[in-house]
Amino acid sequence: MSTTWIxxxxxxxxxxTADETAEDMLVASCLAAAAQGDINAYYDxxxxxxxxxxxxxxxLIEAHKWFNLAAVAGHAEAQLCRADxxxxxxxREIAEAQRRAREWLRAGERRAA
Numbered sequence: 001m002s003t004t005w006i007x008x009x010x011x012x013x014x015x016x017t018a019d020e021t022a023e024d025m026l027v028a029s030c031l032a033a034a035a036q037g038d039i040n041a042y043y044d045x046x047x048x049x050x051x052x053x054x055x056x057x058x059x060l061i062e063a064h065k066w067f068n069l070a071a072v073a074g075h076a077e078a079q080l081c082r083a084d085x086x087x088x089x090x091x092r093e094i095a096e097a098q099r100r101a102r103e104w105l106r107a108g109e110r111r112a113a
Contacts, residue, residue, distance in 0.1 A: 023055030034066075037108070042070035043078045052087055060085050064097035069104060 016107035027048060046066035052058030063085055069108060070078035 007072045025058060026054055034069075035108070035111070037073075039070045039073040039075045039078075043075050043081075046070060046078060046081060050081065053092065060089050061093050061097045061100065064089065064094060065100040065104065068091045068097060072101075 002064070010082075030041045030044050030048075034045060043066070046063045048054045048056050048063075049059045049066060050063035055070075064082060067078045067082035067085065071082050
């Protein structure tokens with residue numbers, strides 16, 4: 001999956017579409033791609049959660065989780081974004097985000113087995 005839904009030509013910011021169902025579908029398709037290991041989908045989810053766009057609330061723990069998954073897989077921009085939001089998080093929040101990232105990876109291993 002590409003980052004089209006965030007960086008596409010029709011994107012006008014977080015209020016680009018009034019259709020919440022379409023936004024839900026965008027996040028759902030990104031989650032499906034993330035389940036397949038798409039590092040761009042990990043990054044896109046980090047962007048959505050860090051900005052509170054595309055039908056999701058701003059959640060820095062979830063954003064850190066997704067940026068962390070992308071960064072570990074080699075996404076350079078995700079590494080920078082993870083560092084940026086870490087400055088706004090407590091050590092406990094970062095630990096929770098890391099725990100969630102490990103859970104995501106373990107769940108993927110179970111699906112692959």
